[in-house]
Amino acid sequence: MADFTFNIALGRVAELYWRVKNSDPANSALLVVALAATGVETDAVLRDKDTLADVVAGTTNEATNVGYARKVLAAADLAAYAPDDVNDRTDLDIPDQTWTAVQTSPGAWAKLLICYRPATGSADNAVIPLTAHDFPEVPSGSDIVAQINAAGFYRASPPA
Template structure:
């Protein structure tokens, strides 16, 4: 993980739990790819409180053909289980694949975000974590392999 957004510090596990338990119904985790060009510094991004805030500065979401935001619902998520032996909480999501992503926009980061409902605008979507993910699309599949420990650890 590159960083946790300030708005999500202390909240990521709770928001993950809400998606896993469909509370509210249609809540989800979103995976959003950010472009290399015009990407704001991590020190600027971590202060953003919504996905709309992230995308309102110079930072842009990628626009490649073959790219779409990934939506992870309760069925996609592992059970929320504390690691009592190591006194921590790891949150995991499955590896993600985008098929035949065409060239155009180079990728820099993946964001994991919490979306409270299916029709929620970006102004209601809370960014949780940012992960460096530098890719130059060339028409092949893009696979985001999530660390074995997961995308987030609270210790």
């Protein structure tokens, strides 16, 4: 298992982040979604999923522990979108996420997804999964804090 970009989002992550940061459309957001460890499909299977509904349609399920809820990141939550012209890349970051007093049942988590939601109330079949990050976590009733990556959750750079 490893971190990856979903095929549907290849070449699009930076643009969709920019759209949320610039409120285009006004109620777009990034979602942080935890996947349960039990039944999680392989990265090769998951990366071919085109919507969040597709991700959880097989044996993969979203976490349901008490204390867990999807995190919604709106424009004000996101760092400025600024290309790094010196290093010829764009690093995208989100703030660390905290879930409070996450209960042990029904079990462990395997991954965190960053997804693009086009509008408030969008059904999961309209939510685009962007990236997946290994996040093996066993809830114990205490807080869970996620830092996706110190450098950011996504790096756009020219081909080698």
